[in-house]
Amino acid sequence: MRTVSQGYQIGSATRAYALYRVRRFLHTPYKVVGAVLIILLAYFIIGPLLAMVETTLTWQSEDLRYAPGASPGAFTLFHWSRVLFGRTSVPMLWRPLMNTMAIAIGVSVLSLAIGGILAWLVVRTDLPFKHLVSALAVIPYSLPSWVIALAWIVVFKNRQIGGAMGLFEYITGVSPPNWLSYGIIPITLCLALHYYSFAFTLISGALSSVDAELEEAAEMVKATRAQILRKITFPIVLPAILSALILTFSRAVGTFGTPVFLGLPVRFYVLSTMLYANMDNRFVSNAYILALLMILISAATVYANNKIIRARRSFVTLGGRGFRRRLVRLGRMRGIVAFLVAGFLAVGVVLPLGILVWQTFMLVEGNYSPANFTLHYWVGRPNPRYAQGEAGILRNSMILGGAWNSVRLALTTALITGVAGVLTGYVVAKGRHTLIGKAVEQLTFLPFLMPSIAFGAIYLTMFSTPHWIIPSLYGTFSILVLTCAIKSLPYSTRSSTSSMLQIGGELEEAAEVAGASWSMRFRRILVPLSKRGFLAGFLLTFITIMREMSLIVLLVSPSTRTLTTMTYRYTEQGVAQMADAVIVLLVTLILIGNFLINRVLRSREETS
Amino acid sequence: MSRRVGLSILVVLALVALQTGLAWGETPQEKWLKDAKLGPYAPAAEDWKAIEEAAKKEGKVVVYSMSSRVFQLKTLFEKAYPGIELVPYDIPTNTQIEKVKREQAAKVYNADVCLLTGGSLIVHELVKPRLLWNYIPPEVRDVLPPQYREPIMGHHISTKVVIYNSERYSKAPVNSLWDLTKPEWKGKVIFKDPFRDTGNMEWLMTVIQHSEEMAAEYKRVFGKDITLTTENAGREFIKMLVKNGLVLMSSDGDIAKAVGTRGQKDPPIGICDYGKMRDVIDGKLVFNVAFDVKPVVGVLQPAFVGIVNQAPHPNAAKLLIKFMMGDKEGGLGLQPWHVPGNYSVRTDVVTPAGAKPLSELNCWMPDFDYIYYHTAEFFDFWLSLL
Numbered sequence: 001m002r003t004v005s006q007g008y009q010i011g012s013a014t015r016a017y018a019l020y021r022v023r024r025f026l027h028t029p030y031k032v033v034g035a036v037l038i039i040l041l042a043y044f045i046i047g048p049l050l051a052m053v054e055t056t057l058t059w060q061s062e063d064l065r066y067a068p069g070a071s072p073g074a075f076t077l078f079h080w081s082r083v084l085f086g087r088t089s090v091p092m093l094w095r096p097l098m099n100t101m102a103i104a105i106g107v108s109v110l111s112l113a114i115g116g117i118l119a120w121l122v123v124r125t126d127l128p129f130k131h132l133v134s135a136l137a138v139i140p141y142s143l144p145s146w147v148i149a150l151a152w153i154v155v156f157k158n159r160q161i162g163g164a165m166g167l168f169e170y171i172t173g174v175s176p177p178n179w180l181s182y183g184i185i186p187i188t189l190c191l192a193l194h195y196y197s198f199a200f201t202l203i204s205g206a207l208s209s210v211d212a213e214l215e216e217a218a219e220m221v222k223a224t225r226a227q228i229l230r231k232i233t234f235p236i237v238l239p240a241i242l243s244a245l246i247l248t249f250s251r252a253v254g255t256f257g258t259p260v261f262l263g264l265p266v267r268f269y270v271l272s273t274m275l276y277a278n279m280d281n282r283f284v285s286n287a288y289i290l291a292l293l294m295i296l297i298s299a300a301t302v303y304a305n306n307k308i309i310r311a312r313r314s315f316v317t318l319g320g321r322g323f324r325r326r327l328v329r330l331g332r333m334r335g336i337v338a339f340l341v342a343g344f345l346a347v348g349v350v351l352p353l354g355i356l357v358w359q360t361f362m363l364v365e366g367n368y369s370p371a372n373f374t375l376h377y378w379v380g381r382p383n384p385r386y387a388q389g390e391a392g393i394l395r396n397s398m399i400l401g402g403a404w405n406s407v408r409l410a411l412t413t414a415l416i417t418g419v420a421g422v423l424t425g426y427v428v429a430k431g432r433h434t435l436i437g438k439a440v441e442q443l444t445f446l447p448f449l450m451p452s453i454a455f456g457a458i459y460l461t462m463f464s465t466p467h468w469i470i471p472s473l474y475g476t477f478s479i480l481v482l483t484c485a486i487k488s489l490p491y492s493t494r495s496s497t498s499s500m501l502q503i504g505g506e507l508e509e510a511a512e513v514a515g516a517s518w519s520m521r522f523r524r525i526l527v528p529l530s531k532r533g534f535l536a537g538f539l540l541t542f543i544t545i546m547r548e549m550s551l552i553v554l555l556v557s558p559s560t561r562t563l564t565t566m567t568y569r570y571t572e573q574g575v576a577q578m579a580d581a582v583i584v585l586l587v588t589l590i591l592i593g594n595f596l597i598n599r600v601l602r603s604r605e606e607t608s
Numbered sequence: 609m610s611r612r613v614g615l616s617i618l619v620v621l622a623l624v625a626l627q628t629g630l631a632w633g634e635t636p637q638e639k640w641l642k643d644a645k646l647g648p649y650a651p652a653a654e655d656w657k658a659i660e661e662a663a664k665k666e667g668k669v670v671v672y673s674m675s676s677r678v679f680q681l682k683t684l685f686e687k688a689y690p691g692i693e694l695v696p697y698d699i700p701t702n703t704q705i706e707k708v709k710r711e712q713a714a715k716v717y718n719a720d721v722c723l724l725t726g727g728s729l730i731v732h733e734l735v736k737p738r739l740l741w742n743y744i745p746p747e748v749r750d751v752l753p754p755q756y757r758e759p760i761m762g763h764h765i766s767t768k769v770v771i772y773n774s775e776r777y778s779k780a781p782v783n784s785l786w787d788l789t790k791p792e793w794k795g796k797v798i799f800k801d802p803f804r805d806t807g808n809m810e811w812l813m814t815v816i817q818h819s820e821e822m823a824a825e826y827k828r829v830f831g832k833d834i835t836l837t838t839e840n841a842g843r844e845f846i847k848m849l850v851k852n853g854l855v856l857m858s859s860d861g862d863i864a865k866a867v868g869t870r871g872q873k874d875p876p877i878g879i880c881d882y883g884k885m886r887d888v889i890d891g892k893l894v895f896n897v898a899f900d901v902k903p904v905v906g907v908l909q910p911a912f913v914g915i916v917n918q919a920p921h922p923n924a925a926k927l928l929i930k931f932m933m934g935d936k937e938g939g940l941g942l943q944p945w946h947v948p949g950n951y952s953v954r955t956d957v958v959t960p961a962g963a964k965p966l967s968e969l970n971c972w973m974p975d976f977d978y979i980y981y982h983t984a985e986f987f988d989f990w991l992s993l994l
Contacts (some may be wrong), residue, residue: 065980065981065983065984066979087988087992088988088992091992091993091994092990094990095994126954132739165869178795255774263859264801264856264857264858265855265994266849266855267854267856269994277803277804279989280702280703280803280804281702281803281983282702282706283984283987352645365865366865366869382679382683384680384944385890385892387680388676388677388679389676389677390676390679424940452897464710464713465712465713465714466714472713472714472715472716474711474714474716474719475707475710475711475716478897481716541916557707558697558699569677569698572804573676573858573859573861574856574857574858574859574861574862574865576859
């Protein structure tokens with residue numbers, strides 16, 4: 001009897017203790033929120049990844065075209081051995097892989113050089129018109145990455161490959177050689193002209209936070225300029241440089257538009273375009289293996305970065321604090337440097353847009369005479385002779401529908417990611433040294449590693465049939481929102497974590513002592529104080545999604561087409577004027593959105 | 609207690625009854641077929657008045673089309689049948705098949721009518737699994753050749769043929785496919801990327817299937833037997849073509865432009881949709897078909913039309929298909945495809961003005977079964993050439 005009652009008592013004690021633990025857990029809001037988030041994130045991020053791995057390891061029904069005897073669903077290493085070592089592994093994997101790496105490295109180096117030099121000139125020298133320069137230098141960031149590629153085609157296409165004559169040939173009378181028109185060189189250049197804006201933003205942020213007093217102190221102890229640069233400035237800027245490097249590198253690995261427009265005519269493939277070709281011809285397992293390899297490459301890059309510096313995932317700009325800064329006088333070089341910067345911005349930013357606008361006014365492509373001027377592609381009524389009988393874009397209900405889809409998608413995604421980011425940011429900031437915080441941080445970071453086109457491919461398969469509690473999302477608008485929101489999560493989480501970290505714990509503790517519930521604390525303290533971070537993240541997501549193509553090119557259906565995917569289709573069909581008019585419309589919408597959101601941001605700052 | 613047991617038993621019984629009831633009754637697909645009078649229930653003669661009435665009630669018809677001329681069809685159809693909206697979607701064949709399969713798997717019934725090429729895939733992936741239904745308006749049955757009746761009705765035939773710039777060359781500068789592999793055409797032959805166009809993949813596979821003719825033609829051109837570095841003469845031709853700097857483009861429109869732009873000193877040769885001849889007639893471009901190229905000037909590419917399984921607007925779909933099949937003059941809904949380079953599958957339709965009759969066009973017809981079972985193999989072969 002005694003033992004039994006003793007056992008009973010012990011049991012009740014442990015039960016009471018367990019109950020206490022549960023209650024304490026429930027009273028630690030970040031843990032509850034964190035636990036829910038972990039489940040959701042695992043489902044939306046780890047789940048698709050596993051599903052993808054599973055697909056590559058089993059026979060699929062489309063494999064019957066290769067192996068008529070295979071039974072779909074059974075385990076096999078066929079796909080992996082075929083892609084990695086098979087007869088066609090060189091053109092399928094290894095050559096595109098080499099091309100991808102070459103482009104990613106070239107783009108990273110070039111972007112860092114351009115962005116770094118520009119940043120240094122703007123932040124640390126007495127360059128004139130700095131505000132204008134920084135305003136223009138970040139424009140490429142708001143454009144789709146392949147806008148420059150399309151402009152490149154307009155200028156440098158040669159007749160042999162490009163059909164109609166390019167602007168270069170029209171002016172000089174010389175047909176540009178293939179290596180200049182298509183392939184690795186124009187792809188690298190065009191991408192660098194887009195991605196340098198990341199390096200510029202990050203490095204100028206870091207440079208402006210270098211306290212000049214440190215450098216002055218070094219000067220006092222008679223350090224040379226080179227020593228100061230090497231020992232002080234460089235180490236402080238290094239994390240930003242490395243972050244820019246990873247960001248550029250992993251973006252360049254996953255990019256699709258530029259290599260598809262500039263690579264195809266000379267049969268030049270990178271991993272992303274090979275993935276698309278496989279997907280399009282329904283060799284899904286091959287496509288997934290390529291996607292998994294792309295994820296591995298990105299992961300390896302980040303890992304290498306972590307080895308070099310501890311400052312992990314510091315791709316968020318360092319906050320620019322107002323230090324006293326000493327400006328380097330350019331002296332006699334000032335004029336020349338200003339001229340070069342102006343020339344660069346004119347060629348890299350203004351010219352591509354100008355060319356595209358011009359092209360939309362040409363009735364027949366490649367005919368540069370004034371008689372060829374037309375507004376047909378803007379406001380024309382349907383005419384079977386032009387643009388395959390489609391009406392001009394401002395009269396074309398499909399394109400206006402696409403514009404609405406783009407705006408709707410970008411706004412919805414920005415809102416959802418923004419809210420989700422506040423929650424994940426809260427958990428990461430509060431639980432910084434706990435398992436839950438770390439798990440959420442790691443999970444939200446994963447989508448960053450997945451190349452856009454691969455991410456789209458995963459979601460297409462995962463959610464095109466009913467899945468768990470989620471109905472089939474195939475062809476719906478929701479699948480676009482879901483994919484874009486999860487893919488943008490790393491950015492919104494980062495930006496909201498950093499703003500949460502700035503909010504001292506005392507405020508919340510004080511409110512708790514005063515008896516405020518968690519929801520009240522969250523609503524009345526955390527949300528208002530992190531509003532700025534939220535809005536900044538909102539703007540970033542809005543722009544990113546407006547110009548997104550790689551991510552959604554596999555997911556759109558006719559009724560959910562966005563402007564970016566419409567441009568792709570028109571380019572594919574060879575209706576350059578329509579493609580360019582759609583881009584011009586897209587860029588206009590992005591700039592309007594940018595302006596409006598910035599106004600809201602600024603008016604908030606004024607009131608608060 | 610016993611009451612609860614009783615209730616449970618009742619519930620179970622009700623569920624069982626419901627299940628079996630469904631099994632005894634008809635599936636939604638059967639019911640749809642019966643209501644729409646399609647498949648096994650298609651009548652020998654249609655009451656078009658009734659169909660038009662029903663179609664007006666349905667109010668619209670959604671079309672997936674691999675041809676962008678569906679936009680012209682929309683204008684024509686809505687003029688002929690006011691009150692029925694045609695919702696056009698321009699989707700390439702491969703994507704269309706993928707899309708219909710996924711939609712059907714998800715029980716999302718969006719589309720009514722599919723117009724698409726890629727005969728091999730249509731039969732194996734849509735018609736056999738009962739995702740696309742064949743519908744032949746009784747009026748046209750007798751004027752269709754058998755290969756365009758079953759298993760799915762043809763609509764029009766496109767051709768991908770060898771074209772040259774007729775301003776620079778008064779007569780065709782090539783008269784054999786093998787000429788395209790000669791050094792003087794290095795880097796000057798243009799073809800649409802077969803990864804993006806099923807039709808172009810079929811083109812190349814048809815050449816492979818006709819390897820014996822290709823070998824004989826090689827002997828005629830070069831005066832000696834072909835030395836193979838690949839399995840057969842067809843593959844050898846493709847390999848030599850690629851090694852000779854074959855240029856790939858993403859659209860036939862671009863190819864026509866590259867070949868047919870005026871004022872070129874050294875224009876390329878293209879393998880391109882004969883239908884682009886429209887631009888020549890309009891005076892925008894100058895090119896012609898190299899009709900005498902041996903063994904063939906190109907490969908036929910039939911487009912097929914059918915009604916999507918459980919389509920929401922089956923009557924409007926029937927009405928549209930009848931309209932699309934046109935009349936003897938190539939009018940009504942056939943109009944957008946009644947242009948030089950396209951041919952109606954109907955035997956009684958006049959040849960479009962300015963075109964050679966189909967019977968005089970020396971082309972191969974693709975063998976869709978062969979193509980279906982050789983696609984993967986070809987995919988690998990093509991990859992190995994890149």
